[in-house]
Amino acid sequence: MSATALAPTTKLQRNNGAISAEVDGETVMVDLDMGSYFALTGTGSFIWALLENPASLDEIVEAIRQEFDVSESGSLEDAVSPFIMDLFARGLVKEAI
Numbered sequence: 001m002s003a004t005a006l007a008p009t010t011k012l013q014r015n016n017g018a019i020s021a022e023v024d025g026e027t028v029m030v031d032l033d034m035g036s037y038f039a040l041t042g043t044g045s046f047i048w049a050l051l052e053n054p055a056s057l058d059e060i061v062e063a064i065r066q067e068f069d070v071s072e073s074g075s076l077e078d079a080v081s082p083f084i085m086d087l088f089a090r091g092l093v094k095e096a097i
């Protein structure tokens with residue numbers, strides 16, 4: 001499945017090749033397969049934590065809406081979807097089995 005084909009109900013999870021840790025208030029990730037380093041803060045860290053277990057874009061948007069008291073979920077999905085698709089395209093998350 002390509003990143004552009006991710007449906008809002010597709011369950012995603014972290015790729016086992018990406019390890020992460022909380023360091024000074026940000027999530028630091030290393031993709032062992034590609035040798036790449038990433039750092040996430042704020043909502044990005046929150047999303048990464050959610051993806052420890054399989055979750056869909058719809059579920060992630062709802063969790064963010066509740067955690068951060070966001071009332072308009074449509075525009076929230078428009079903001080979150082590119083981030084999720086970028087994680088998917090970089091191989092940091094994969095479709096859950």
